[in-house]
Amino acid sequence: MKITDVKCFPIFAGSKNYLFVKVETDAGVYGMGEFGISWREKAGIGAIEHLKPHLIGADPLNIEYLWQLMLRGDFFPGGRINTAAISAVDIALWDIKGKALKQPVHMLLGGRLRDRVPCYTGIGGATPEETAQKGLDLVAEGWKFLRLSIPDRDGILDGSAAVRDAVAHFAAVREAVGAEIEICTDVHTRLDPPDTIRLGRQLEPYDPFFIEDPLRCENPQSYRLVRQHVACPLAIGEHFATKWEFRQLIEEELLDYARLDLCIVGGLTEARKIAGWCETHYIKIAPHNPLGPVSAAACVQLDLATDNFGVQEMWHGRTDFLADLFPVQVPYEAGHLLPTDMPGLGVEFNEAAVSNYPYEPASGPRLHRSDGSLTNW
Numbered sequence: 221m222k223i224t225d226v227k228c229f230p231i232f233a234g235s236k237n238y239l240f241v242k243v244e245t246d247a248g249v250y251g252m253g254e255f256g257i258s259w260r261e262k263a264g265i266g267a268i269e270h271l272k273p274h275l276i277g278a279d280p281l282n283i284e285y286l287w288q289l290m291l292r293g294d295f296f297p298g299g300r301i302n303t304a305a306i307s308a309v310d311i312a313l314w315d316i317k318g319k320a321l322k323q324p325v326h327m328l329l330g331g332r333l334r335d336r337v338p339c340y341t342g343i344g345g346a347t348p349e350e351t352a353q354k355g356l357d358l359v360a361e362g363w364k365f366l367r368l369s370i371p372d373r374d375g376i377l378d379g380s381a382a383v384r385d386a387v388a389h390f391a392a393v394r395e396a397v398g399a400e401i402e403i404c405t406d407v408h409t410r411l412d413p414p415d416t417i418r419l420g421r422q423l424e425p426y427d428p429f430f431i432e433d434p435l436r437c438e439n440p441q442s443y444r445l446v447r448q449h450v451a452c453p454l455a456i457g458e459h460f461a462t463k464w465e466f467r468q469l470i471e472e473e474l475l476d477y478a479r480l481d482l483c484i485v486g487g488l489t490e491a492r493k494i495a496g497w498c499e500t501h502y503i504k505i506a507p508h509n510p511l512g513p514v515s516a517a518a519c520v521q522l523d524l525a526t527d528n529f530g531v532q533e534m535w536h537g538r539t540d541f542l543a544d545l546f547p548v549q550v551p552y553e554a555g556h557l558l559p560t561d562m563p564g565l566g567v568e569f570n571e572a573a574v575s576n577y578p579y580e581p582a583s584g585p586r587l588h589r590s591d592g593s594l595t596n597w
């Protein structure tokens with residue numbers, strides 16, 4: 221079998237673009253991948269165009285060799301955009317391998333360890349009472365995990381006020397849903413170490429499942445300070461590209477849940493290695509999934525085959541998203557994603573529907589401090 225083409229499909233849906241990648245073969249089998257760095261889709265297309273000559277004519281089943289070639293083949297490290305491009309191709313290659321061998325990808329990764337994948341989705345309201353009601357509604361639908369965020373005030377986010385608001389919302393949700401529901405707080409890199417420490421200490425009495433990505437990714441040793449002062453579990457890593465960016469946090473045991481983004485970190489090939497490394501330190505994986513149906517399917521394949529799995533993000537909270545483009549997606553039931561026996565990833569792509577979603581130039585949301593300066597969204 222040989223790779224004959226690598227095609228990019230940037231599509232706009234809802235509030236942002238998604239970049240899907242299709243790898244075609246001379247055997248008529250195709251694989252789907254997804255690029256993970258939102259608002260940089262054109263850079264992703266460019267990176268994939270650079271990878272394409274390495275891939276055309278190669279055996280798609282020889283995944284590890286192609287992964288190494290895409291990472292190291294042109295000498296200069298290509299950074300996060302390149303690893304997101306590699307991720308898209310890698311996931312498509314696993315899809316092809318599964319289809320070629322007539323096995324779901326999780327069976328190729330070692331087999332099925334669980335019969336369902338518990339997920340969380342995000343809730344938020346204008347007031348703590350509104351957030352609590354949304355939590356109750358999701359619990360009634362069957363969700364066992366909920367995730368809150370650090371609230372802004374109409375686009376303004378100051379650290380101290382954000383910590384107070386986040387604790388008020390969390391306390392209201394805990395009071396409403398009781399002790400049995402797991403609740404996470406996603407900081408989305410909006411705080412610095414001192415405010416993260418204040419947040420962690422104030423949330424502790426309400427038993428958070430984890431605090432997610434409090435800091436940006438540039439200086440991982442800042443987590444040493446946070447770790448010394450915060451007893452709540454930490455989930456970190458949705459920005460990270462490759463095993464090397466996880467290295468320090470894993471080896472120093474500065475995280476409890478690895479927020480692998482399969483569409484940034486280097487695909488299933490790299491995520492599998494990081495998950496194994498986490499296992500040696502009793503760290504679980506909690507894959508990041510703010511993307512489309514291919515990302516969701518890849519996450520579920522890894523979750524099914526990984527013993528040290530914690531919980532899966534399901535940002536859309538549904539699987540009928542882009543249903544005309546992906547008429548077959550991962551089955552969903554009551555806050556859980558379910559395995560299928562379909563070969564490959566378990567998605568089907570309808571290329572004819574791409575024209576329903578023309579690409580639109582788009583930028584990410586922004587937040588400011590009350591003095592007018594920019595802060596992290």
Ligand SMILES: [Mg+2]
Pocket residue numbers: 406408432433458
């Ligand atoms: Mg997050």
